[in-house]
Amino acid sequence: MEILRGKRPSFMDALALAERLTGYDNLHIDIGTGDGRFVQHMAQTCPRSFVIGIDACRENLQIVSRRAASNALFVIANAQALPSELYGLATHITINFPWGSLLEGLLADDAALLSGLGMLTHANATLDVRLNGGAVAEAGWSLEEGAERVQAVLAANGFAMCRPQPPSIDELKTFPTTWAKRIAFGRDPRAIHLRGVSKIVMPINGDTIREAV
Numbered sequence: 001m002e003i004l005r006g007k008r009p010s011f012m013d014a015l016a017l018a019e020r021l022t023g024y025d026n027l028h029i030d031i032g033t034g035d036g037r038f039v040q041h042m043a044q045t046c047p048r049s050f051v052i053g054i055d056a057c058r059e060n061l062q063i064v065s066r067r068a069a070s071n072a073l074f075v076i077a078n079a080q081a082l083p084s085e086l087y088g089l090a091t092h093i094t095i096n097f098p099w100g101s102l103l104e105g106l107l108a109d110d111a112a113l114l115s116g117l118g119m120l121t122h123a124n125a126t127l128d129v130r131l132n133g134g135a136v137a138e139a140g141w142s143l144e145e146g147a148e149r150v151q152a153v154l155a156a157n158g159f160a161m162c163r164p165q166p167p168s169i170d171e172l173k174t175f176p177t178t179w180a181k182r183i184a185f186g187r188d189p190r191a192i193h194l195r196g197v198s199k200i201v202m203p204i205n206g207d208t209i210r211e212a213v
């Protein structure tokens with residue numbers, strides 16, 4: 001997979017990744033990570049976790065990746081083609097305030113995105129998706145209908161979903177991503193938090209199966 005440090009891209013294979021992950025308890029993957037601020041925050045506040053930020057846009061990540069924490073890594077990839085080196089490794093996945101093809105893929109039950117998401121998960125991995133009113137409206141949905149739709153798509157793709165929760169404006173203001181702050185101080189400060197747990201297990205032969213629940 002392609003990784004970024006400053007302006008310098010390079011490739012990391014599964015073996016090199018395994019070496020980087022040695023000694024850490026958890027792997028948190030943040031998809032559509034934007035400027036990487038959330039990854040840096042999580043890496044600094046959870047030193048036992050390794051945190052990987054993925055985004056399709058390399059320009060966003062050049063500054064943060066130059067001074068990445070030792071337990072953080074930035075990967076350039078499209079969420080519709082998530083790197084196979086990460087399969088089966090994520091104990092926690094976040095998608096914070098997606099827009100564009102990432103949000104559209106969630107709303108449209110895009111097979112490449114949803115199967116990739118499932119493939120990333122370690123047993124019982126948790127998934128947090130935060131949607132905001134403006135982005136969901138741009139995609140042609142009301143926030144409530146869009147959130148209901150994404151919740152149903154995730155439930156149909158191997159995640160046991162909890163009841164959606166709207167974060168308060170104060171929660172948005174203190175949530176450590178750039179977009180949470182933009183939303184909290186913007187014209188449409190509405191958001192919905194969807195949380196799920198993966199029911200997908202990876203047996204030894206690599207075929208993905210779903211746990212009966």
Ligand SMILES: C[S@@+](CC[C@H](N)C(=O)[O-])C[C@H]1O[C@@H](n2cnc3c(N)ncnc32)[C@H](O)[C@@H]1O
Nearest residue numbers: 032033034056057078079096101102177178179
């Ligand atoms: C509104 S920004 C949110 C950034 C960050 N999560 C935050 O909360 O500040 C949405 C991000 O999703 C990324 N994105 C959109 N479609 C994507 C895709 N198909 N694959 C990977 N990243 C994508 C964009 O490049 C952008 O950085």
